[in-house]
Amino acid sequence: MTITGLPLPVPPPERGRDREGVIGHRSQDDPHPNPSLFKGRERTCAPGVAAAISLILFATSTLAAGNVAAGRQKALACQTCHGLDGLSKLPEAPNLAGQPEPFLINSLNDFRKGVRKNDMMSLVVQQLSDQDVADLAAFYAAIEVSLKAPK
Numbered sequence: 001m002t003i004t005g006l007p008l009p010v011p012p013p014e015r016g017r018d019r020e021g022v023i024g025h026r027s028q029d030d031p032h033p034n035p036s037l038f039k040g041r042e043r044t045c046a047p048g049v050a051a052a053i054s055l056i057l058f059a060t061s062t063l064a065a066g067n068v069a070a071g072r073q074k075a076l077a078c079q080t081c082h083g084l085d086g087l088s089k090l091p092e093a094p095n096l097a098g099q100p101e102p103f104l105i106n107s108l109n110d111f112r113k114g115v116r117k118n119d120m121m122s123l124v125v126q127q128l129s130d131q132d133v134a135d136l137a138a139f140y141a142a143i144e145v146s147l148k149a150p151k
Contacts, residue, residue, distance in 0.1 A: 065134065065138070066101070066131070066133075066134030066135040066136070066137055066138030066139070067134075067135050067138060068135075068138045068139050068142045070135040070139075071135035071136045071137070071138050071139025071140070071142075072084075072139050074128075074132055074135055074136050074139070075136060075139055075140070077124065078096075078124075078136070081093035081120065082094070082095070082096050082140075085097060085143065086098070086099075086140050086143045086145075096140040096143075097140060097143035097145050098140075098141070098143055098144065098145035099140060099141060100141060101137045101138060101141035102137075104136065104137035104140055104141060105133055105134065105137045108125055108128065108133045108136065108137065109133060111125040112125045112126065112128065112133075
């Protein structure tokens with residue numbers, strides 16, 4: 001049966017009391033108390049696909065690898081607003097300490113491309129190379145942040 005030419009969705013697998021058998025009854029070949037809803041339909045990843053995925057993940061993690069020590073040197077220019085410790089000195093500047101490295105890279109690249117706009121940041125990031133961005137992100141992401149509960 002179709003509605004406007006589209007097939008109706010398949011109902012979800014039966015669960016609980018609607019499942020075949022009685023609750024608490026286990027068959028001899030299935031010792032698990034909660035049988036899998038997908039029994040017999042398990043899928044595995046082909047070895048070639050798994051290798052390709054792991055290669056892509058490895059390549060992307062090494063491409064953006066920044067140098068923390070180099071990032072610390074480059075962060076000297078950022079300390080006026082964001083502080084050398086990554087804790088903002090100005091109310092309108094965000095804290096960068098402990099932020100995830102990919103987030104920092106994306107944010108800096110967005111400022112470089114003009115996707116994000118800020119008068120100061122738009123001027124500062126134009127002179128940064130891709131390696132500078134990676135180094136700065138690695139430095140600020142490496143700063144450990146600890147929190148205390150308020151008294």
